[in-house]
Amino acid sequence: MNQTDKQVDFSEKLHPQSNVKKVIGVVSGKGGVGKSLVTSLLAVTMQRRQHRVAILDADITGPSIPKAFGLTEKASATELGLLPVKSKTGIDIMSINLLLENDTDPVVWRGPIIAGTVKQFWSEVIWSDIDYMFVDMPPGTGDVPLTVFQSLPVDGIIVVASPQELVSMIVAKAVNMAKMMEIPVLGLVENMSYFACPNCEEKYPIFGESRIDETAKEYGLDVIAKIPVDPRLASVCDRGMVELFIGDWFDSFGEKLDGNENLEEEVEESKMKIAVASENNQVTQHFGHCESFMVYDVEGSKIVKSETIANPGHRPGFLPNFLYDMGVNVIISGGMGGGAIDIFNEKGIQVVTGAKGESQKVAEDFIGGNLLYTGSVCRDHHHESSCH
Numbered sequence: 001m002n003q004t005d006k007q008v009d010f011s012e013k014l015h016p017q018s019n020v021k022k023v024i025g026v027v028s029g030k031g032g033v034g035k036s037l038v039t040s041l042l043a044v045t046m047q048r049r050q051h052r053v054a055i056l057d058a059d060i061t062g063p064s065i066p067k068a069f070g071l072t073e074k075a076s077a078t079e080l081g082l083l084p085v086k087s088k089t090g091i092d093i094m095s096i097n098l099l100l101e102n103d104t105d106p107v108v109w110r111g112p113i114i115a116g117t118v119k120q121f122w123s124e125v126i127w128s129d130i131d132y133m134f135v136d137m138p139p140g141t142g143d144v145p146l147t148v149f150q151s152l153p154v155d156g157i158i159v160v161a162s163p164q165e166l167v168s169m170i171v172a173k174a175v176n177m178a179k180m181m182e183i184p185v186l187g188l189v190e191n192m193s194y195f196a197c198p199n200c201e202e203k204y205p206i207f208g209e210s211r212i213d214e215t216a217k218e219y220g221l222d223v224i225a226k227i228p229v230d231p232r233l234a235s236v237c238d239r240g241m242v243e244l245f246i247g248d249w250f251d252s253f254g255e256k257l258d259g260n261e262n263l264e265e266e267v268e269e270s271k272m273k274i275a276v277a278s279e280n281n282q283v284t285q286h287f288g289h290c291e292s293f294m295v296y297d298v299e300g301s302k303i304v305k306s307e308t309i310a311n312p313g314h315r316p317g318f319l320p321n322f323l324y325d326m327g328v329n330v331i332i333s334g335g336m337g338g339g340a341i342d343i344f345n346e347k348g349i350q351v352v353t354g355a356k357g358e359s360q361k362v363a364e365d366f367i368g369g370n371l372l373y374t375g376s377v378c379r380d381h382h383h384e385s386s387c388h
């Protein structure tokens with residue numbers, strides 16, 4: 001089922017006593033690649049550069065920031081609002097773990113509740129005079145990170161990946177998600193890029209040869225840092241002492257950030273191609289058997305060209321490759337089989353299912369961030385009638 005909802009602008013709802021100048025989201029195409037570590041290192045780097053820094057831990061189901069900073073006290077509240085907890089060096093931090101009585105309790109909330117909590121972290125916490133707020137985003141490119149993205153006025157994002165993700169299309173998905181939301185991608189960080197032998201200068205690519213330069217070139221992005229696998233990094237995080245890390249990986253990025261008042265100017269206007277599986281100009285329920293694809297070229301937030309491409313025929317695995325070859329970044333359909341979704345995912349194409357209504361209107365809603373989708377998959381795709 002398709003639902004539309006006006007994109008919420010939480011920037012107006014920042015707590016009256018808060019003042020946050022720049023919000024930078026740290027994302028990863030999947031969990032466990034070091035997103036929280038990178039968020040922490042970035043925050044510490046900017047703190048060392050004499051800025052007032054905050055971390056909003058939006059990774060509600062896997063909050064790791066309080067542990068890395070060794071925070072044991074809980075957040076407190078006044079009648080005016082919630083107060084972040086200050087780290088040893090004065091970084092303001094808010095995380096669900098600072099509110100839960102027992103921080104080993106699992107958080108098993110659904111997307112809307114998670115997004116609601118992140119919204120409260122933005123609007124009900126008093127963030128006093130923050131120059132840089134780093135947001136540790138939920139991992140992945142699914143419904144939850146997308147909703148959180150829509151909930152915060154993020155000025156730019158940093159994509160973290162390990163060498164394996166850089167080989168796959170996971171990074172492409174993260175980059176496409178940011179493009180969809182019209183958020184500038186400030187650059188890529190390759191974590192666990194290599195292991196540096198402590199006895200010689202040799203660097204060993206233990207998780208595969210670095211692909212970051214190639215990937216960055218492909219998407220026209222900057223390489224921010226290549227971080228080695230370093231047991232000392234794991235150790236400072238485990239001991240709650242990330243503020244003591246030794247390394248200059250983010251120094252030049254910090255310098256650049258300081259010299260760059262307007263992050264938006266950093267990137268060219270984003271472009272993307274959206275295909276909508278259609279029947280009589282309406283989104284069809286049956287991706288493979290659609291009459292045509294309405295294809296929209298988008299620049300910034302405007303459709304600059306539209307064309308109708310007849311469905312060249314339904315053969316297993318054929319259509320995703322056909323659309324990929326056309327340069328499509330996003331496919332919208334009512335229903336779609338799991339096999340097709342998998343191929344689109346492998347190719348880094350964002351899949352939006354559960355859409356309904358007039359094709360161009362649906363594409364416009366998507367561009368405006370107003371299309372919420374169900375992510376529904378047709379489990380049995382042999383017959384059209386099974387695709388509901």
Ligand SMILES: Nc1ncnc2c1ncn2[C@@H]1O[C@H](COP(=O)(O)OP(=O)(O)OP(=O)(O)O)[C@@H](O)[C@H]1O
Nearest residue numbers: 031032033034035036037062139228229230234237
């Ligand atoms: N370069 C590195 N060298 C050594 N250890 C690392 C490195 N990067 C991350 N780690 C360790 O790997 C673990 C996972 O890192 P982290 O929590 O930052 O990942 P994440 O992407 O935020 O995970 P999630 O998405 O599940 O929250 C942590 O214990 C961290 O200390």
